[in-house]
Amino acid sequence: MGGIGKTTLAQLVYHDDEVKKNFDFQAWVCVSEEFDVIKVTKTIIETITSRSCKLTDLNLLQHDLKEKLARRKFFVVLDDSWNEDYDAWNSLLKPFQNGVKGSKILITTRSKKVASVVQTVPPHELSLLSHEDCWLVFSKHARLSTDSMQNTTLGKVGRNIVKKCNGLPLAAQALGSLLRGNSDVKYWNHILKSEIWEFSDDRIKVVPALRISYYYLPSCLKECFVYCSLYPKDHEFDKDELILLWMAENFLQPVGKKSMEEVGDEYFDELVARSFFQPHSTREKIFVMHDLVHDLAMIFGGDFYFRAEEVENTVEVDIKTRHLSHNAKGNYPMSKLLGVCDKVKHTRTFLEVNLDWGIPFNMENAPCILLSQLKYLRVLSFKCFPLDSLPDSIGELIHLRYLDLSKTYVVTLPESLGNLYNLQTLKLNGCSNLKILPAGMQNLVNLRHLDITGTCLHEMPKGMSKLKGLQFLSDYIVGKHEENKIKELGALANLHQSLSITKLENVVNSNEASEARMCDKDGINSLSLWWSVDKDENTVDSQIERDILDKLRPHSNLKELQIRGYRGTTLPDWLGHSSYHNITKVLMGGFLSGGFRNCCMLPSLGELPSLKHLKIKGFERLGIVGAEFYQNHDSCVETPFPMLETLWFESMPCWKEWRSLEFNAFPRLRKLTIWGCPMLTGDLPNHLPSLKYLDIRNCEQLSSCLPRAPAITKLCLLHSNNVRILELPPLLHELLIKGKNLVEAVVPAIKNTQLSCLTSLSISDCSSHILFPLSSIPASVKKLRISSCRNLEFQIEGQHDSLHILEISNSCDFDFTCYMKNV
Known part of the structure; x- marks a missing residue:
């Protein structure tokens, strides 16, 4: 029965803290009526890796999943399963046989037959509530x-x-x-x-x-809700995207001085409050709709909404249809849909849903046919179409308000795009072949959202300052010409959310930077400032660079800041100033060649009262981290970094000393990471009361003792052979050690320490002769990995009841792996 609470119960299990502790990873997949082995397999892989999977061949997908499941204990939920085909289920579940004993798959279904096909234990049937x-x-x-x-x-x-x-x-x-x-x-x-x-x-x-x-919904909410019938069941709704679609369809009614986006936000929240949407199990700002609620939307959509999905569907396109969507994963051919477009010439919406990026599409002329027949469109989405050019006829759609070309192959856009005076939203996200925007962009005076994330634009088109209504601009690429310099940003006073400004090397002086008026943009909560790699970096005037960054000072409402490739030797005073009371995340440095090659001093980031996450990478000339890091010399901050939870230092080849001084700093620091700092020799902060995860890699000269951190549960020490290990933290759950001296120090410490919480132990890269009997390993250990320890004398005797994985490679004169209980 639908609505009885199957998914809710599965969510409670999935998010339970005790469940999380017992598995290496978890994955949630909504299977739905459309049972696609490839799609489900891809989703599981993407959940495990947190990256997009572009494989489309089932054999390759299953091999990839099998590799990722090997030696891991997993918990996977397959929600809302309908397929009763034994062979299909058998194909899907093959890779799962490679997991560790104790792995679990939880399936929710309304069908007893599905349960009988897949069950390995008796099903748990829910009953109606009392x-x-x-x-x-x-x-x-x-x-x-x-x-x-x-x-x-x-x-x-x-x-x-x-x-x-x-x-x-x-x-x-x-x-x-x-x-x-x-x-x-x-x-x-x-x-x-x-x-x-x-x-x-x-x-x-x-x-x-x-x-x-x-x-009993207000009429304005009814049409917003019914619009969702254009999407298939179990669709994952992006809140921001749906609001832009509602805006394009003129569903949002102005209220006072509120923007349409703010009104849309209120509409969406009200539908969530009334249980028409439910938050996604794992993803922020993503929502789902219960099948029964989706049925409701379908019913009240009537003849005005048509979802081309199943060719066997007895419902045909009606002349009254105003909103069309085509499900690429369904059985309704695009050719059939195009054949009836002349019947519904007044359609306002065409959405392609569920078309995966890179999947072959056999109707290359579809865009031309659609544009020639549907002249009254307000919403048009070619997202993920294998489209390398957009027809010039796009300029004839004068009613168009929303155009999505994301993840297409377009290289250029026609100049006729500038005729779309009513266009509010233009999405070009992931158009990696796109190098230039049309010159007529300045004519799109009603444009409110321009997303060019993931494009390779050389520079912005001229006259962007004329688009005064812009609410969102993902990126601004600074040009060298008078009409596309950074000053064009100055007139865009209504920008909100995030903004990335790149190619800042094209800013000549601080006067140009000040014309961007960044300090006035109170709606920007996330700002990225990027300088590109400059081969003539040694000729850069450091004072001019500092002045430019000083004039790019953002509004104090900022929450996240990222700076890459800065070329100056010092930083302006606003960085780290306590007036930025909302900043929670700072990233200085980043990708390859994205560091601070000339900078030799850190700003006073300890004064940021709300800072939670800090990453510092690529300060190639920094030698000392001292008092200036904690507070300004005129300040009297009692507790620097009061809210900091994660701190990451990386690729700092000249850093020698970290002066922790007499501060009560880092009271909430949970994770400390130090990678690639080969000259660091001094002490680490000696007391980190909240630290749970310490990760030090490739710090060959570091001779410090571990900080006093009684809460540590995970410790990684890789190729940092001089770190002194006097004792191991008693609450340790996971220990990863790599390097001769470290292994020599850790093995005795393991023997002599009561580590009742340790569940995972990995040691590698040691040439010394060490005696390491299985009996000395804490009884709580479930996973033990030993690699590249040729002279380690590992003695296996008796049983180790909790051990699930024992893997020995290139060590002890033999290689083997066991995945079983009672090794």
């Missing part, structure tokens, strides 16, 4: 305390409403959300006695409680 439990769900979402509703008229009416939910939690949740915060007894009685409860139609199999929830 009246009392249903009442608790209703009360929670109505946000009226149970006590205040006991034995009151309101409470009695509420309980009668709950009876009509028939024990279905989704219905109780929807009605509770509908009545949230409303204590008007008359209104509650009106809901209770609504004739919609009695409405009956065999064609409309929707829970009455959901129909009522829709009926």
